[in-house]
Amino acid sequence: MSGEATDDPIAGNAASCEAVETVIVPRTSEIGGFEVRRALPSVGKRMVGPFVFFDQMGPCEFLLGAGLDVSPHPHIGLATVTYLFDGEILHRDSIGTEQVIRPGDVNWMTAGRGVAHSERTPEGLRAAPGSVFGIQTWVALPEGAEENAPAFSHHGAGELPVISDRGTEVRLITGSLYGATSPVRTYSETIYADAALRAGHSLPLDPSFEERAIYVLSGEIEIAGDRFEAPRLLVFRPGDRITIRAVTDSRLLILGGAPLESRRYIWWNFVSSRRERIEDAREAWKAGRFDLVQGEAPDDFVPAPEGPAFRIPARVNYP
Structure with a gap:
């Protein structure tokens, strides 16, 4: 997805327990003909582990003949991770990939030194009204992988581990959690999971990673007596064991991992540990030097x- 201009999310005004370091209320904008809620980067928090970008796409309904249309755009220094709850998206890229993603699947595109891609509703689905609902994240690559060759991997819903336990169900997108390990390859320690909780049921979250957060997609949850409604990104302090209890039937995304070894710059669709590398990529895209x-x-x-690539503060600070 293209990181078109949108207002930064703001720190939420809800009360938080001591374990919750930051509460982010995502800001809403329109990209590619549908509603997007952006939780990262934000004023309150620029990154969570390697996650530098977090967008909720929809839910959005399309009229007959309409659909998602995000034209070709470039990326460097990151991996895009697309995960759907509803609808389908056709991914095409400059390394020759053409892949439809459906609910429960995961598309992982490594931009590395540079890739371009598009995201559209498949033509066959435009003959009837449709919808799309999902999450797209960007995972910043470690310095040793920033200039890797671009690559793409797809894993169907049946390949991802599902952990179920009396009122909770967790689909593991990346990393290891609750005794299971995802087959999706990552370049740094990364955890990402889709969790559904029925009302009254709880989910523990151990301090296995230095940086952890949950995105409350739907419903209402309680942590240490404080309640949080969707949509909210809750960033936790390191070292605390968290118990998440569903007040109502709820769905949330767990994300985090090890912080990167150095700071990152982010501008438009580009992420890099070097500011000048982003300037180079910008000029390359303007000059048509990316593959089609x-x-x-x-x-x-x-x-x-x-205008100038860094006319606004763009550095993602490393603690």
Whole structure:
């Protein structure tokens, strides 16, 4: 997805328990013809582990003949991770991938030194009204992998471990959790999971990772006596064992991992440990030096924003 301009999320005004370091209320904007709620980066928190970007896409309903249309756009220095709850998206990229993602699947695209891609509703689904609902995150790559060759991997819903226990169900997208390990390859210690809790049931979250957060997608949860409604991103302090109790039927995303070894700059769709590398990528996209997305018209692309690349603070601070 293209990181088109949107207002930064703001720190939430809800009460939080001592274990909750930051509460982020995502800001809403429209990208590619549908509603997006952006939780990262924010004023209150720029990264959680390697996660530098977190968007909730929809839920959005499309009229007959309409759909999601995000034209070709570039990325460097990150991996995009797309995960759906409803609908389908056709992914095409400049290394020749053409892959439809469906609910419960995961698309992991490693941008590395540079890739372009598009995201659209498949033509066959536009013959009837449709919908899309999902999450897209960007995972910043460690310095040793920032200039890797671009790559793409897809894992179907049946490949991802599901841990169920009396009123809770967790689908593990990346990493290891609750005794299971995802087959999705990552470049740094990363945890990402989709959890559904029935009302009155609880989910423990051990301090296995220095940086952890949950995104409350739906419902209402309680942590240490404080309640939080959707949509909220709750960032936890390191070292505390958390118990999440569902006040109502709830769905949440667990994310986190080890912090990266150095600070990151982020501008538009580019992430890098070097500011000048982002400037280079910006000029390369403007000059048409990225490979074309196969299956897309050469004159259909998202232009880079005008003006200086760093006219606003863009550095993602490393603690």
